[in-house]
Amino acid sequence: MKQLHALTSPRPETADGRLMRNMPFWRHVPKAHWFLPQSHEEAVEDWYQKSLTGFSQEDLPELDRLRETYPRGEPYVFIHGDLAQPNILVGPDKHLSGIIDWEFAGFAPV
Structure with a gap:
């Protein structure tokens, strides 16, 4: 993980430069085409607009405060x-021998 996270990009994208899917949403609604926002400003606005649903007018000052402190995703x-036990190969010597299933790999916020 440490070695992978040392590789960075200025924007969210797949290893081959395509838009990176927003995995928490995509896994629950596979036909949806939600992608990670391409800039910090876009991410903040996307979060803010989705947050407005279900909040009352008196919640707006708190939402605005959170909007100002929204964490940056870059780099x-x-x-x-999809790093889970089934995708980690261990040899007979009990040492890591490989990692498979890289279809969801790419650059994303930590």
Whole structure:
């Protein structure tokens, strides 16, 4: 993980430069085409607009405060995207021998 996260990009993207899917949403609604926002400003606005649903007018000052402190995602770090036990190969000597299933790999916020 440390070695992967040392690889960075100024924007979220797949290893081959395509738009990076927003995995938490995509896994639950596979036909949806939600991609990670391409800039910090776009990410903040996207979050803010989605947050307005279900909040009352009296919540707006708190939302505005959170909007101002929204964490930056850059630089984006390289991730596997599906690093789970079935994708980690261990040899008979009990040492890591490989990692498979890189289809969700790319650059995303830490």
